[in-house]
Amino acid sequence: MEIQRFNKTLKGTVVIGDLFLLDVIFLLCFYFANNNAITIGSSDFLLRQIILQDLCYLVCNAYSGVILYHRLLKPDQIAIKVLRNVVLYSLLSLSIMGFTCTTINFSFQFFILFYSLLAISIFIYRISVRHLLKRYRSRGNNIRPVLLAGSNNNIVELYHSLADDSTSGYRVMGYFEDFPSNNFPDEVKYLGKIDEIIPYLKLKSIHNLYCCLPSSREKEIVPIINYCENHFIRFYSVPNIHNYLKRQMHLEIIGNVPVLSIRNEPLATAENQLLKRLFDIIFSLIFLCTIFPIIYVIIGIAIKRSSPGPIIFKQKRTGQDGKEFMCYKFRSMKINTESDTMQATKDDPRKTRVGDFIRKTNIDEMPQFINVLLGSMSVVGPRPHMLRHTEEYSKLINKFMVRHYVKPGLTGWAQITGFRGETQELWQMEGRVQRDIWYIEHWTFFLDLYIIYKTIVNILHGDKEAY
Numbered sequence: 001m002e003i004q005r006f007n008k009t010l011k012g013t014v015v016i017g018d019l020f021l022l023d024v025i026f027l028l029c030f031y032f033a034n035n036n037a038i039t040i041g042s043s044d045f046l047l048r049q050i051i052l053q054d055l056c057y058l059v060c061n062a063y064s065g066v067i068l069y070h071r072l073l074k075p076d077q078i079a080i081k082v083l084r085n086v087v088l089y090s091l092l093s094l095s096i097m098g099f100t101c102t103t104i105n106f107s108f109q110f111f112i113l114f115y116s117l118l119a120i121s122i123f124i125y126r127i128s129v130r131h132l133l134k135r136y137r138s139r140g141n142n143i144r145p146v147l148l149a150g151s152n153n154n155i156v157e158l159y160h161s162l163a164d165d166s167t168s169g170y171r172v173m174g175y176f177e178d179f180p181s182n183n184f185p186d187e188v189k190y191l192g193k194i195d196e197i198i199p200y201l202k203l204k205s206i207h208n209l210y211c212c213l214p215s216s217r218e219k220e221i222v223p224i225i226n227y228c229e230n231h232f233i234r235f236y237s238v239p240n241i242h243n244y245l246k247r248q249m250h251l252e253i254i255g256n257v258p259v260l261s262i263r264n265e266p267l268a269t270a271e272n273q274l275l276k277r278l279f280d281i282i283f284s285l286i287f288l289c290t291i292f293p294i295i296y297v298i299i300g301i302a303i304k305r306s307s308p309g310p311i312i313f314k315q316k317r318t319g320q321d322g323k324e325f326m327c328y329k330f331r332s333m334k335i336n337t338e339s340d341t342m343q344a345t346k347d348d349p350r351k352t353r354v355g356d357f358i359r360k361t362n363i364d365e366m367p368q369f370i371n372v373l374l375g376s377m378s379v380v381g382p383r384p385h386m387l388r389h390t391e392e393y394s395k396l397i398n399k400f401m402v403r404h405y406v407k408p409g410l411t412g413w414a415q416i417t418g419f420r421g422e423t424q425e426l427w428q429m430e431g432r433v434q435r436d437i438w439y440i441e442h443w444t445f446f447l448d449l450y451i452i453y454k455t456i457v458n459i460l461h462g463d464k465e466a467y
Contacts, residue, residue, distance in 0.1 A: 006142055010129075010133070013129075014126065014129060015058070015061055017125055017129070018057065018061065018122055018125070019054050019057060019058075021118065021121045021122055021125060022053060022054065022057055022118060023050050023053075023054070025114060025117050025118050025121060026049070026050060026053055026114060027046070027050075029110055029113050029114045029117070030046060030106075030110070033106070033107060033109075033110045049102070052093070052096065052097075053093055056089055056092045056093040056096065057085075057089050057093075059092065060085055060088040060089040060092055061085055061089075075127060075130075078123065078126050078127060078130065079123055082119060082122050082123045082126060083119060085122070086115060086118055086119040086122070090111075090115045094111070134167035135167070137166070137167050137168065137169035138166045138167045142169050143169055143170070143171045144169055144170050144171065144207040144208060145171050145173050145204070145205060145206050145207055145208075146162060146170050146171065146172050146173065146206070146207065146208045146209070146210065147172075147173055147174065147175070147176070147191075147197070147200075147201075147206050147208070147209045147210070148172065148174070148175035148176070148209075148210050148211075148212075149175065149176045149177075149194065149197060149209065149210065149211040149212065149213055149224070150175070150176075150177060150211060150212035150213050150238070151175060151177045151181035151183045151184060151212075152183070152212050152240060153183065154212055154238050154239070154240060155175075155210060155212040155238050156183045156184060158210060158212075158238060159172055159175075159184065159188065170208075172188065173189070173191070173204070173206070174188060174189035174190060174191040175188060175189075175190060175191060176191050176192055176193065176194055176196060176197050176200075177190070177193070177194070178193055178194060179193075194213065194217075194220050195220065197209075197224055198223065198224060198227050201227060201228070201231065201233065206233055207233065207234065208233070208234050208236065209224070209228055209233055209234070209235050209236070210236045210238050211224065211235065211236070211237055211238060212237075212238040212239075212240065214240070239260065249261065249262065263402075263437075263440070263441050264441055265405060265440060265441065265443075266441075266442075266443040266444065267405075267406050267440070267443050272443070272445075275445055276378060276445070276448070277375075279379070279445070279448070280372050280373075280375075280378050280379050281373065283372070283379050284369040284370075284372040284373040284379070285373065287366075287369050288369050288370065288373065292366060292369065295363065295366055296311075299311075299330050299354070299358060299363060299366075300330075302354045303330060303331055303352065303354060306352040306353040306354050306355075307334045307335075307352045307353075308335070309331055309334070309335045310331060311330065311331060312328055312329070312330065312331065312367055313328070313329045313330065313331040313332070313333075314326050314327070314328060314329075315327050315329070315386060316386070316387055317384035317385060317386055317387065317408070318384060318385055318386075318387060318390040318404060318408075319376055319377070319384060319404070319407065319408055320404060320405070320406060320407045320408070321404060321405075322390075322401065322404050324387065325371070325376040325377075325384075326376075327368065327371060327376075327377075327384055328367035328368055328370050328371060329364050329365060329367055329368065330358055330363060330364045330366065330367060331352070331364075332351055332352060332354070332355035332356075332358050332359050332364045333350040333351050333352060333355055334350055334351075334352055336350050338350070361459060362455075362459050365410050368410050369410070372410065375407075376407070377407055377408050377409060377410065378406070378407040378408070378409045378410075379409060379410055379411070379448070379452065380409045380410070380411060380412060380448040380451050380452060381406050381407050381408050381409025381412055381439075382403040382404070382406070382408055382409065382412050382414065382436035382439065382440075383408060383409065383411075383412055383414070383415060383432075384408035393429055393433075396426060396429075397426070397429060397430055397433055399433065399437060400433055402433075402436075402437050402440065403433055403436035403437060403440070405440055406440055406443075411451060411452065411455040412435075412436065412439060412451065413435050413436065413438060413439040413447075413451060414431070414432040414435035414436050414439075415455065416451055416454040416455055416458060417435055418431075419431050419432040419435060
């Protein structure tokens, strides 16, 4: 109960600090936006606006919450939470201000400056509070006593995650097992057999109990769970799958059944798919209706003058879920019989006179915006391979086909991190696959924007691997 009160106090303190930052930044932005002057008439208006902004933020914060008290927390999790908070808050406050016609009193630059400074300031503030909290816990305060039941490799690894970082605020009291185990370090105390857990819990104040006993011992496990549930002790079951899957797992609930999935796929959700698809449609339409016709005429004439054949090169490639699709490119090579089996090399004799230029500048990929508009590709995603390469590499590289869980893209994470162009050796393709899978597991809309930005920068500076 004491820790619960501490967490509530911490959350309240953080929210008050957020509101203080919001009010100060709002006042400063308003002050500078109005030529360093606040009149008597504007002070009443400001007071009403500050109250409105505070209420909007409180509503959004109630949805997103404060997670600084979590024992194991990374800075990127704090950043994501702050960003969600500010985005929700900005949408709500702008909607209300627009409905009441008060947005006319502020410029567009005011809102950009205000929301940007707010997000940065709250992130810095929360990181600072988190740092102070970790120092507080490292001195033996706000501690959660923990018990372990069992001694397999999973729970030993869990012990290290809980105990090795003194700032996490966990204190492992010891473990219960049928007999003392050599798996744990010597400093971990053996407390007794499994049937001695409940008597121990009656005597000691314990917050968490982690159990890795197999389900075949349910007659021993269920009474322990029941006791924990009735005495404010949180019971956690540690599954044994980590013995053969050395990676982070993700819990899902199907009906009433808990299911552990191998990887998190943000693009598996309908809302993320819709967001990505809307961006693809808007981005490709703008490009195809503005710049592309000019590029098509200029590059088309150059291709026709350099060698006989069509302007657009069509090739079947592997798309999402392993489905084949027709991929479009500006033709950069002479007509040849090896186009579907052999990758382009640095001094490839098949390339036309303009081939080197359009490949180096990525102009050859521009017709793939048609694929994006049609839905067979995305602006950002793993690069699609010719069918023969998919067949060959799927046999040589473990998890190669995972990269096809999402739509292929014009550019991708692998391409901006050094794995672009010809793959002469197997490790190069393995590196590309690893980065493609990382992208699938860590997708965000802002990551796509960053990849597009880096792709444009690489094109402008030139890419030695583009040929």
